[in-house]
Amino acid sequence: MIPLVLVGLQATVQYHVTLEGGGQGTARLTQTKRPEGGKVVRLIANLRRGNSAIEVRTESTFDKDGNPLRKVQSYGPAGRAPQHEAIVTFDADGANAVVRERGVPKVSKVPLVPKLNRANAAETWFFSTKPKVGDVAKAWTFDPDNLEWVPTETTYVGPSKGGHLLRVMRRDRKTETVVDDKGLPIRLQDSAMTLERR
Numbered sequence: 001m002i003p004l005v006l007v008g009l010q011a012t013v014q015y016h017v018t019l020e021g022g023g024q025g026t027a028r029l030t031q032t033k034r035p036e037g038g039k040v041v042r043l044i045a046n047l048r049r050g051n052s053a054i055e056v057r058t059e060s061t062f063d064k065d066g067n068p069l070r071k072v073q074s075y076g077p078a079g080r081a082p083q084h085e086a087i088v089t090f091d092a093d094g095a096n097a098v099v100r101e102r103g104v105p106k107v108s109k110v111p112l113v114p115k116l117n118r119a120n121a122a123e124t125w126f127f128s129t130k131p132k133v134g135d136v137a138k139a140w141t142f143d144p145d146n147l148e149w150v151p152t153e154t155t156y157v158g159p160s161k162g163g164h165l166l167r168v169m170r171r172d173r174k175t176e177t178v179v180d181d182k183g184l185p186i187r188l189q190d191s192a193m194t195l196e197r198r
Contacts, residue, residue, distance in 0.1 A: 009033045013184050015195040023049030027195060031127075031184055037064030039127060046078055053078060066123035066139070073144045086144040090118075095142050095149070112149050116140050122154035126164060126183035131156040141170070162186065 015027040025047035032040045038061070045056045055078040061070040068090050074082035085100045094111035112118060120139035125131045133156055141152040150170050157165040163178040163186045175190040188195040 011182055011184055014198045015185075016198055017045060017047060018194045018196075019047060019049055020192055020194075021049075023047060026198075029185065031182070033127075034061070034063075037128075038062045038066075038069070039123070055079075057082075062120075062123045064124070064128065066120040066137075067118055068120075068142060071142060071144055086147075088142060088144055090142075095147075097144065097147055099147070108147055110142070110147055110149065112140060116149075118142075118149075120152065120154070122166065122168070125154075125156065125166070126179055126181055133158040143170075 010030060010032045012028060012030045015029065017025040017027050019025070025045055027043060027045035030042045032042075034040060040059065040061045043056075043058045047054050047056065054075055056075045057073070059070070059072040060068065063069055068088075070090070071088040072086070074085040076083035081103070082100075083102055086097055087099075088095050088097045090096070092114070094109065097108045097110060099106050099108065117139050118141070120137055120141055121129075122131075122137040122139075125135075125137070131137075135156045137154045139152055140149045142148075143150050153169045155167045157167050159165070161178050163180050166177045166179060168175040168177065173191060175188065177188045178186045180186055185195065186197050
């Protein structure tokens with residue numbers, strides 16, 4: 001892979017969100033370059049289906065090799081304290097999660113066998129490195145909803161629709177994302193929703 005230089009430390013993009021089965025919303029994604037290498041990715045989505053509205057917030061921090069350092073995820077009514085919040089940190093043994101349901105915390109330790117790779121090289125693609133068509137990144141990534149490590153495979157399919165098409169398989173769930181030259185999504189689609197840049 002070829003190293004890239006990211007011009008500027010932060011970029012923000014806006015999205016229109018369409019939910020499968022009806023519903024829509026908006027989202028804002030901010031990607032920040034860490035001075036010591038790696039990045040922080042923050043997403044705020046405001047979603048509505050019928051009379052129900054929810055705000056979802058995620059924040060993921062990675063080092064320069066794509067290793068996870070911290071992950072935060074919350075959801076609940078906009079403008080209020082979240083109904084659900086998961087804060088996950090990582091060490092040599094695995095993941096350490098604090099999950100709060102309506103303010104009540106529960107602590108969990110989720111180990112990962114040391115020989116299993118958690119450095120997801122795809123997190124560096126078009127951010128600090130340029131993959132070749134057909135490159136595949138395999139890693140175990142952490143699912144904060146189910147508190148488990150999940151085998152994840154990302155393939156750079158090639159140029160597509162003004163960007164670069166990435167196909168991600170996490171167990172049996174497929175996500176296809178078209179990213180720009182900075183690694184920021186232009187369009188993302190999976191079985192639950194579609195995000196399109198505004």
